[in-house]
Amino acid sequence: MASFVDRVVLHAAGGDGGHGVASIRREKFKPLAGPDGGDGGDGGSVVLVVDPQATTLLEYHHSPHRRAPKGGQGMGDERDGAKGGDLVLRVPDGTVVKDRDGEVLADLVGAGTQFVVAQGGRGGLGNKALASPKRKAPGFALLGEPGEERDVVLELKSIADVALVGFPSAGKSSLIATVSAARPKIADYPFTTLVPNLGVVQAGDTRYTIADVPGLIPGASEGRGLGLEFLRHIERTAVLVHVLDCATLEPGRDPLSDLDALEAELAAYSGDLGISGGRVPLTERPRLVVLNKIDVPEARELAELVRPDLEARGLRVFEISTASHEGLRPLTFALAELVEQARAAAPAPEPARVVLRPRAVDDSGFTVERRTDGSTGDVYFLVQGAKPRRWVRQTDFNNDEAVGFLADRLAKLGVEDRLLKTGAVAGDEVRIGTETDAVVFDWEPTMAAGVELLGARGTDLRLEETARPTRGEKRKEYTERMDAKTAAREELWTERSAGHWADPSDD
Numbered sequence: 197m198a199s200f201v202d203r204v205v206l207h208a209a210g211g212d213g214g215h216g217v218a219s220i221r222r223e224k225f226k227p228l229a230g231p232d233g234g235d236g237g238d239g240g241s242v243v244l245v246v247d248p249q250a251t252t253l254l255e256y257h258h259s260p261h262r263r264a265p266k267g268g269q270g271m272g273d274e275r276d277g278a279k280g281g282d283l284v285l286r287v288p289d290g291t292v293v294k295d296r297d298g299e300v301l302a303d304l305v306g307a308g309t310q311f312v313v314a315q316g317g318r319g320g321l322g323n324k325a326l327a328s329p330k331r332k333a334p335g336f337a338l339l340g341e342p343g344e345e346r347d348v349v350l351e352l353k354s355i356a357d358v359a360l361v362g363f364p365s366a367g368k369s370s371l372i373a374t375v376s377a378a379r380p381k382i383a384d385y386p387f388t389t390l391v392p393n394l395g396v397v398q399a400g401d402t403r404y405t406i407a408d409v410p411g412l413i414p415g416a417s418e419g420r421g422l423g424l425e426f427l428r429h430i431e432r433t434a435v436l437v438h439v440l441d442c443a444t445l446e447p448g449r450d451p452l453s454d455l456d457a458l459e460a461e462l463a464a465y466s467g468d469l470g471i472s473g474g475r476v477p478l479t480e481r482p483r484l485v486v487l488n489k490i491d492v493p494e495a496r497e498l499a500e501l502v503r504p505d506l507e508a509r510g511l512r513v514f515e516i517s518t519a520s521h522e523g524l525r526p527l528t529f530a531l532a533e534l535v536e537q538a539r540a541a542a543p544a545p546e547p548a549r550v551v552l553r554p555r556a557v558d559d560s561g562f563t564v565e566r567r568t569d570g571s572t573g574d575v576y577f578l579v580q581g582a583k584p585r586r587w588v589r590q591t592d593f594n595n596d597e598a599v600g601f602l603a604d605r606l607a608k609l610g611v612e613d614r615l616l617k618t619g620a621v622a623g624d625e626v627r628i629g630t631e632t633d634a635v636v637f638d639w640e641p642t643m644a645a646g647v648e649l650l651g652a653r654g655t656d657l658r659l660e661e662t663a664r665p666t667r668g669e670k671r672k673e674y675t676e677r678m679d680a681k682t683a684a685r686e687e688l689w690t691e692r693s694a695g696h697w698a699d700p701s702d703d
């Protein structure tokens with residue numbers, strides 16, 4: 197097997213939600229028979245799914261930008277826009293999803309396990325859905341929300357049975373090349389291997405995989421050399437093989453001190469690992485020792501010298517040469533035995549079809565803070581909260597009625613009230629969003645503006661054109677409207693102090 201890409205940054209974007217539509221039904225003798233604008237469809241999400249057939253992350257390396265389909269626009273006649281289908285991305289078993297700060301979001305193990313990387317935007321409500329007793333024929337609809345955009349890091353740890361651990365140039369790649377069909381690069385300079393190579397070994401009836409990984413040097417567990425790259429790969433291997441170079445001429449190096457250095461790194465890394473999924477710490481996994489390069493006479497002598505010390509530590513020792521192929525057969529059979537034992541002891545496979553979603557956020561709250569702009573020194577009020585943000589995104593600012601609706605929603609949630617309490621007065625700058633990304637308003641409390649709006653609400657003129665009103669009807673309508681205005685004013689005040697009325701478009 198060739199080398200594989202094991203770490204990619206995926207730029208995922210959910211599909212935008214379709215816009216709702218404002219439309220009025222036409223009937224033969226009633227051309228304006230009520231709102232009938234359909235909702236926009238939800239955008240599709242980007243979803244990772246474990247597919248046991250997938251072995252690499254290569255395709256995401258080639259095309260790392262992935263966007264799910266958009267939701268369709270709502271239409272008249274109560275037709276809703278089509279939903280954008282989810283974009284399903286297949287990933288190998290054992291793919292770890294992290295955010296850009298390295299925090300693990302999901303560890304995808306088991307066929308069918310899913311993770312939603314980027315949620316599609318919600319479709320906007322059409323005017324049919326926005327209609328209420330108070331707002332019989334809304335002349336606006338809500339915009340679809342943009343899909344979520346998120347960059348995640350996908351990491352694949354090789355899930356080989358055996359990992360070769362050793363200093364650079366110890367002969368790890370040479371070993372995998374002689375016992376399997378893998379053809380990694382071999383050279384006499386350190387860090388020849390930069391990405392792991394996997395090889396398949398057949399020994400008797402047992403078939404297993406060996407991972408040749410980048411060389412390990414002291415300090416690797418703190419990230420020296422290719423250390424962390426390396427250590428990440430062996431997290432999931434059942435058996436470790438120490439490949440010790442008996443022919444190195446580097447001062448201060450010999451098989452025993454090399455082994456100590458390697459074990460120290462494994463221990464240091466295990467300490468940080470927090471061993472996920474109940475795996476055995478690296479320091480406790482079955483291991484054996486290979487003394488390599490015994491075709492070199494001095495190396496053979498050294499190997500024979502250190503063997504008793506190693507065996508005294510309880511380690512099985514194999515003297516080999518990848519050059520002359522001496523000692524390879526006993527090694528591959530000994531590994532087969534360890535792999536079989538590890539497989540027999542392996543915990544039952546984890547349940548499939550676990551669906552992991554990005555952490556749920558509580559979107560009920562909001563905050564209002566009085567702040568001072570760093571550059572201009574101007575005072576403004578910052579409104580933060582998932583609902584206010586979403587409502588702003590859903591608002592078509594070219595439509596006054598839609599803006600009025602936003603103001604009503606904010607008032608209902610209690611934002612207005614909180615602004616007042618925080619000291620805002622008419623004309624103050626109000627920002628809804630975050631410190632860096634916000635929509636800016638000049639605040640106009642809806643107490644005043646709301647009454648104007650409420651006067652017209654529920655008596656939409658377009659719906660009343662059908663028959664010309666008589667004088668009596670006009671008078672009746674006038675008194676009704678005045679009553680409604682008073683009622684609305686009262687309602688606003690009670691609402692401000694007590695609860696809210698129910699509204700289908702509230703969330």
Ligand SMILES: Nc1nc2c(ncn2[C@@H]2O[C@H](COP(=O)(O)OP(=O)(O)OP(=O)(O)O)[C@@H](O)[C@H]2O)c(=O)[nH]1
Pocket residue numbers: 362363364365366367368369370371381382383384385386387388389390409410411412488489490491492516517518519520
């Ligand atoms: N004489 C002799 N040389 C060997 C033997 N095995 C490997 N070498 C040489 O050692 C050097 C390093 O071999 P590699 O297999 O690339 O070593 P590595 O451990 O994969 O090294 P990195 O990928 O850098 O960590 C090469 O020049 C090989 O030809 C052996 O059994 N005998």
Ligand SMILES: [Mg+2]
Pocket residue numbers: 368369370380381382388389408409
């Ligand atoms: Mg190598």
